[in-house]
Amino acid sequence: MLSEFDLIAEYFHRPRPVRATLGIGDDCALLTPVAGMQTAISSDMLVEGRHFFAGADAQRLGHKSLAVNLSDLAAMGAKPVAFTLALALPEANRDWLAGFSRGLFALADAHGCELVGGDTTKGPLNICITIFGELAPGEALRRDAARPGDDIWISGTLGDARLALAGYLQEPGPGAQLSLGSDGFGPADLDAAGERLHAPTPRVALGRLLAQRRLAHAAIDISDGLVGDIGHILKRSKVGATLDVDALPAGPVLARCAQPWRRAYTAAGGDDYELCFTAPAARRDAVLAAGAASGTQVTRVGRIEAAAGLRLVDAQGAPLDLQLQGFDHFGT
Numbered sequence: 115m116l117s118e119f120d121l122i123a124e125y126f127h128r129p130r131p132v133r134a135t136l137g138i139g140d141d142c143a144l145l146t147p148v149a150g151m152q153t154a155i156s157s158d159m160l161v162e163g164r165h166f167f168a169g170a171d172a173q174r175l176g177h178k179s180l181a182v183n184l185s186d187l188a189a190m191g192a193k194p195v196a197f198t199l200a201l202a203l204p205e206a207n208r209d210w211l212a213g214f215s216r217g218l219f220a221l222a223d224a225h226g227c228e229l230v231g232g233d234t235t236k237g238p239l240n241i242c243i244t245i246f247g248e249l250a251p252g253e254a255l256r257r258d259a260a261r262p263g264d265d266i267w268i269s270g271t272l273g274d275a276r277l278a279l280a281g282y283l284q285e286p287g288p289g290a291q292l293s294l295g296s297d298g299f300g301p302a303d304l305d306a307a308g309e310r311l312h313a314p315t316p317r318v319a320l321g322r323l324l325a326q327r328r329l330a331h332a333a334i335d336i337s338d339g340l341v342g343d344i345g346h347i348l349k350r351s352k353v354g355a356t357l358d359v360d361a362l363p364a365g366p367v368l369a370r371c372a373q374p375w376r377r378a379y380t381a382a383g384g385d386d387y388e389l390c391f392t393a394p395a396a397r398r399d400a401v402l403a404a405g406a407a408s409g410t411q412v413t414r415v416g417r418i419e420a421a422a423g424l425r426l427v428d429a430q431g432a433p434l435d436l437q438l439q440g441f442d443h444f445g446t
Contacts, residue, residue, distance in 0.1 A: 116206040118234050125215040126199065126229060133195050134230045143230035145196060145246065154192035154247040154254070158182045162239035167282070172210045174312040175241070176217030182337065183245040184225060184316035185387040189335040191255045191325020192247030194227035194318060200244075202237035225318055253325040255333035255391065260351035264331055264392035266416035267401060269317045272340065273376065274365025276383025278307035288371045298370065307367040314387035319408035324391060329400050333391035339382035341424060344390055348424060357381075357416040359436070360429035377436060381426070392418050 116124070127138050136144035147153060160179055162168055180197065187194055199218075203210075222229065227245070280289025281304045291297040292304050317335075324330040332351060334343050340362070348355055360373075362380035369376065393401050398414070405412035426434045 116208070121206050121211065121234055125211045126232075128219075128229065132226075132228055134228060137228070137230045143196070143198070145230070148248060150250070151248040152251055152254070153195075154187055154190050154249060155244065156183055156186035156190075156247075157242065157244040158186065159240065159242040161241075168239075171312065172213030173217035176214040176219075177221050177313050178217075179214075179241045179243055180218055180221050180227075180245075181314050181316050182387060183243045184221070184227070184318055185314065185335040185337070185389075187245060187247040188316050188318045188321035189255060189333045189389060190247070190249065191253055191321045191330075191333070192249040193322060194225045195246045195248055196228050196230045197222070197243050197245040199229060199232035200240075200242040201232065201234045202240040203234065204236070204239060225316075249325060253328075255321065255325055255330050256350075257332055257334055257347050258350035260332035260347050260353050260392040260418045261394075262353055262418055262420040263395060264418040265395050265398065265401075265414050266344070266355060266357065266418065267330075267389075267391050267393060268336075268340070268363060268413050268415050269320055269389040269391075269405070269410050270315070270386070271363045271365040271368075271411070272336070272381075272386050272388060273362075273368040273379035273383045274307040275311040275314070275385035276339075276379040277365070277368045277371070277375075278304065278311040279385070280379075281307065288368075288375050292367070299367075303367050307365065310365060311385055314385070316387060317389045317408070317410055320404060320410045320412070321389060323404040323408055324389075324393075324401075327400065327404060329397050329404055330391040330393045333389055336386045336388045336390055337384065339384040340380070340386075340390060341382050341426075345424060347390070347392065348418075348422070351418075352422075354419045354422045354424065355416055356419060356425045356427055358429065358431075359426050359434055361413065361415045363411065363413045363415075377434075381436070 281292035284293045
């Protein structure tokens with residue numbers, strides 16, 4: 115049987131810290147900040163039955179646990195440095211731990227972000243990561259900095275994660291079609307959409323370029339659905355916006371669904387972990403160049419306005435009466 119310290123040593127301890135002055139093995143890790151840089155810190159918790167299904171693939175779960183935190187750094191334009199992991203486990207299962215740590219460290223290594231500490235305990239499966247990044251003063255992409263006249267941009271595509279969830283739950287509409295492999299869908303389509311739900315891509319490179327080149331004013335990562343998340347920017351910046359719902363870039367599987375589902379899932383689907391950011395209209399070419407340099411599709415989908423509120427329109431600019439809202443952990 116694995117003890118707590120055996121578990122850490124076998125699956126989460128790495129030989130030598132790179133950025134940490136002192137890594138795993140003491141009461142605290144020691145990080146030495148780079149002179150003149152600010153530290154960005156974020157925490158996210160994933161709970162079995164709330165954020166992922168019981169029995170979820172361990173390797174994918176290791177990836178997603180870190181990806182959602184890296185996405186927060188991306189939204190601020192910060193460079194990843196290190197993270198801590200707090201892990202509650204119902205049992206110390208070697209196969210699960212091997213898969214989880216493999217997925218976790220593959221993504222961590224890809225972003226030069228090292229595990230420097232944390233905690234383990236026995237209990238219902240619960241994963242909490244705190245991540246540390248760095249950026250120069252004045253670079254941070256804050257939620258309170260959007261300005262009237264800014265364009266609204268989206269990275270990547272939206273909606274396939276929500277479509278995959280609908281498929282797993284066999285919800286009426288395209289979810290049932292996807293689950294049953296009917297109406298032109300097959301098993302590969304559910305797998306493709308499921309990749310967006312289980313293994314999101316944090317847009318760290320794009321976020322860094324937007325911050326370093328001073329291209330964007332405000333940004334947020336899309337975790338709870340675009341209409342809800344952009345609402346945080348509007349509230350903090352004391353502005354409003356018009357959003358072209360038909361311009362929202364649908365994921366390749368969702369793009370084959372009927373328009374009402376495309377609109378609902380791109381605008382309010384959740385679990386996309388793409389960036390929504392605002393930038394001056396005069397910087398459109400520079401934003402497109404940053405997208406190309408980071409290998410990330412970027413799409414202009416609306417504008418920031420002085421008048422409060424979020425206005426949803428179609429491709430012709432006609433108002434849409436859509437009853438959409440973002441996900442709320444404590445909502446009904």
